[in-house]
Amino acid sequence: MSAVAIRPYTTAKIFIYTSIVWLLLGMILALLVAIKSIHPDFLTYNRWLQEYFTYGRLRPLHTNTVLFGFLSPAYFAMWFYIIPVLCKTSLYSERLGVFTAWAWSAVYAVGMVMLFMGRQVPVEYSEMPLVIDIPIIILVALMSYNLIRTILNRKERILYVTLWYFLGTMVWLPGIYIVGNIPGAYVSGIAQTSIAYTWVHNIIGIWFTPAGVGTIYYLMPKLTGNPLYSHKLSLIGFWTIIAFYIWNGPHHLVNGPIPLWLMKAGIIPSILLIIPVWTVLANVIGTMKGAWYKVAENLELKFMLTGALFYFLSCIQGPFQSLMGPNAVLHFTYWTVGHAHMPLFAGFGLVAFAGIYYALPRIIGRQIYSRALMNWHYWLSVVGFLIFAFAMWLAGVLQGFGWMDGNQVGAAFVRIVESLHIYLIARAIGGTFMFLGAITFAWNIYKTATAGKQIPVEDPLPAL
């Protein structure tokens, strides 16, 4: 592609396509993990399978694949689509963008092989070794450079609030990635654990949350036809998200081996977190005024609104869990699994789907192949998630109270494990629904790209 100019938005397009491939792979891994929890001898027919497909290696592969293979590139696609649109200019360097898009997948693929070989760091979401972390940081820096240059070239003087959130993520994502992955390799003890949990919480809190909220604020006016309800509210949300979320790491160690002051430093901001969440919800509901009827027809809006609702629910659950009493029951149980999937899949996952369904037709000039399949994707994802999450929440509560009755070791512990069998089956069923939804999604996008109805040039979709 030396002499030929790259078409605008190619970077966003590549990020969308690669994220969908990784999504499917991440969900296959998820299903393997779920089945292995039901039946530990699944897929252990020979030594090789036993070693490389052991639960302890598949689990980090699943979380990393969905976080760094699917969800991160989906939001990078939103960066590379929305920022040039809002700046009314073209991307500073499409060539650099395309390079970063392919390099991201290549680097993650290498990281994935290393995880598969057992080279894992025992810190949640940071399992990839240092040799993978460094190229990731460089790629994020290159993307930010590209986009900041784009914003500096903007034809529109006003910085819409989505740009605030995206610029924020360009500071916070590399920041939290460096804090969470680099010093942890050199220090020891509880101070390191506090760093690890600051990372675990904030890969969601100050990367996916502001990226997702920025996307919501972009899509809201486009999909409803209403202006954003309150600009001021969204700015309050912006500053409070960073002010409170970043402190939330220690709430994962409530009742744990940390000093009391550190617990308080985690719990209080966790509760204050309701403020930024409420600003988002108030803004969403305010913008929906007079447009609620559109949800029935507009599938992108349905995805986005459901995502915003699940974001709100996870942020009610979060502060609740951070309190010492509920935490004593729920910590270390399956409840956490249900909770972690809510913001990531049901919250910002659905928002990312909405963003992809909105952006892709405008990038490739073709209409979404099938609205019916889109609706199937929606319902399979939402119903599947609800089965999954309620199974995990119930199992967690039963587990927590079972332990309080003194069943923490030996045969008594295994009795609790046996009693949860049915919930693990329910989780696998819910997960299968979510997986079928993802297959529907991938097929629909594939058909859109190859056989979608061309949008006539003289009558383009609005807002490109």
Place this chain on the structure above:
Amino acid sequence: MANDSEKNIGVLMLGAFALFMIGVLGTCVLPFFDSAINTPTETAKLKNYPANSGEARGRAVYIREGCHWCHSQSVRPVKADSKLGPVSVPGDYYYDKIPLIMTQRTGPDLTWVGSRYSPEWQYEHLNNPQKFYKGSIMPKYNYLSEQDKRDLVAYLMSLKPAPKTSAGAAAGR
């Protein structure tokens, strides 16, 4: 409506960075200066494995095979953990390069597992957990090399509280 600073991305990014750093200082840097965290306990000294000892290699196997995804290593001062033994304190983890506290108890907590079972039991259990507990969902680790299994057992056996000494009692344990 919008004032000029709202149009300046420099102001925005500096502010975003400053608030980020305040939180990082509070939760990631300050803990290094807390005496409860940076004073090793007797238990911690017990777990300061010499390089290339069986325990140290066993810990590496434990991490490589992802045992930490199902087994926590932290006893909390709550009713649910009352049967697990002494409550973990920050100093217990002083020498742990990446403490394995983790987030799940799909299997039981292993903080003091070394004081609960014999090495022979551990070895057999690794080979076939279902032999002891029919409903266990732990995978069989019979594929590990003999060396790895022995190292892993050595590591598991090292997970126990230090014998009570006068120094330990003075520290309030």
